[in-house]
Amino acid sequence: MPAERPETRLVPYARLPRTYRDRHIVHSSVDAFGRAHWLLTEQPPENLDTDPYDALVVTVGEGACHETYLHAVLPWRPRVEALPDGGFVLAAPRADTSDGQQVQVFDALxxxxxxxxxxxxxxxxxxxxxxxxxxxxxxEGVYGDALSAPGLRRWSITGEPLWSYSPVPGAGxxxxxxxxNVAGRTAWACPYACFPLIEVDEGQVVRVRQNPVRGANGLSVLGERAVFFSGYGDDRDRLVDCRLTETSVEPVAESRLVRPDGGRLGRRRVVSRGSRxxxxxxxxxEWFVFDLA
Incomplete structure (x- = not known):
C-alpha cells in the first residue's frame, strides 16, 4: 500500500454487551434506522444445519439494549436484517433451487x-x-439461478417480487x-465488471455514472459526494473520496481506513447506509462507522 496514503480512522458505533459474549455470533447488521443487531445461538453455527433451532437477536441502539428470541429458525447460517415493525428477516445466502424456506420472516415477538x-x-x-x-x-447466483440472474432485486416482506434490474444505457x-447502499427508498449499486455507479429510485434506474474506482464493497453517498471503500490487493483498506457529476464519478483524494486505534482492519463485514x-x-x-456527513 502506498506509504503516502494518509489514514482515516473509524469511529466506535455500537458494541455487543459482554453479557452475551458466551454465545456464538452467526451474523450482525445495521438497519435503516441505525440500530445494530447481532444474531446469536448457543451452539456453533456449523452444528445447526439439520433441525430447526432457536436464536436470539440482541439489538443495540439509542443507548438501550433489547432482546428478541426467535423460535424454530430454518435457514442455515443466515444473514439477519431488521424490519420497521420490530420484526426480523433471516436469509440463507446459498439456496437449493427447491428450497422454499430460504428466507424466514419473524414478527416482533x-x-x-x-x-x-x-x-x-x-x-x-x-x-x-x-x-x-x-x-x-x-x-454464482447470477449465473446459476433464474431468481438471482438480474443481480439486484427488491422484494416485499411476503416474498412478492417488486423490482429487478435490467441493463440500461451505460450499465450492462x-x-x-x-x-x-440503501437509504430511504433509494439504492446505489456498484457492480462488477465495469463498476458503474447505478442509482435506483422508486423502482427505476434514474442515473448511471461511469466510475474509475474498481473493486469497492463499501459506499457512502451524500449530495454530490461519494466515498468508496476497499478494492483489490493493496487497496483492500482504501477510501476514495469522489465528486459526483450527472454522468461520472471523479476521484478527488485517497486515504487508508483503519480502526479507531490505528490498527489494520483485517477480516470485516461492511454495511452501507446513506452517508455511512x-x-x-x-x-x-463491535461496529465502527465512517460517516461522510
Missing part, C-alpha cells in the same frame, strides 16, 4: 410469519424504511453486485 425463496448467492440483504428487501447477488449486465459505511471486524462484537 419472534414468531414466524412466512417463508419464501429469493434466489441463490445473496451478497447483500438490506431492508429499507418501508420494510422492502433489497438484495444484491454474487456471480450485473455479474456480481459488489456494493449496495459501517464496518465490523473480527471477532465481530
Amino acid at each position: 419472534g414468531r414466524t410469519t412466512g417463508t419464501f425463496r429469493v434466489g441463490d448467492g445473496i451478497e447483500h440483504l438490506l431492508a429499507d424504511r418501508a420494510g422492502d428487501l433489497w438484495l444484491g447477488y454474487f456471480d 449486465q450485473i455479474d456480481d453486485c459488489y456494493t449496495l 459505511i459501517h464496518v465490523q471486524v473480527k471477532p465481530f462484537t
